[in-house]
Amino acid sequence: RRIPVGIEALRRKLxxxxxxxxxxxxxxxxxxxxxxxxERE
Incomplete structure (x- = not known):
């Protein structure tokens, strides 16, 4: 993964x-x- 994103931190920010x-x-x-x-249909 070349994008340094913490998934849990991003979820809280959203x-x-x-x-x-x-x-x-x-x-x-x-x-x-x-x-x-x-959004899934």
């Missing part, structure tokens, strides 16, 4: 509300870290 499930995709694009927050 201030998530509710009980629904989601997916967080973190990737390096063009030399920068990017994140997508997705």
């Amino acid at each position: 201030s998530l509300k509710g009980e629904g499930a989601g997916v967080l995709i973190i990737a390096r694009l063009q030399g920068r870290s990017r994140a997508l927050v997705c």
Whole structure:
């Protein structure tokens, strides 16, 4: 994993509300870290 992210620390920072499930995709694009927050259907 080349992105230095603490998963639990990131989860606390997001201030998530509710009980629904989601997916967080973190990737390096063009030399920068990017994140997508997705909801499953």
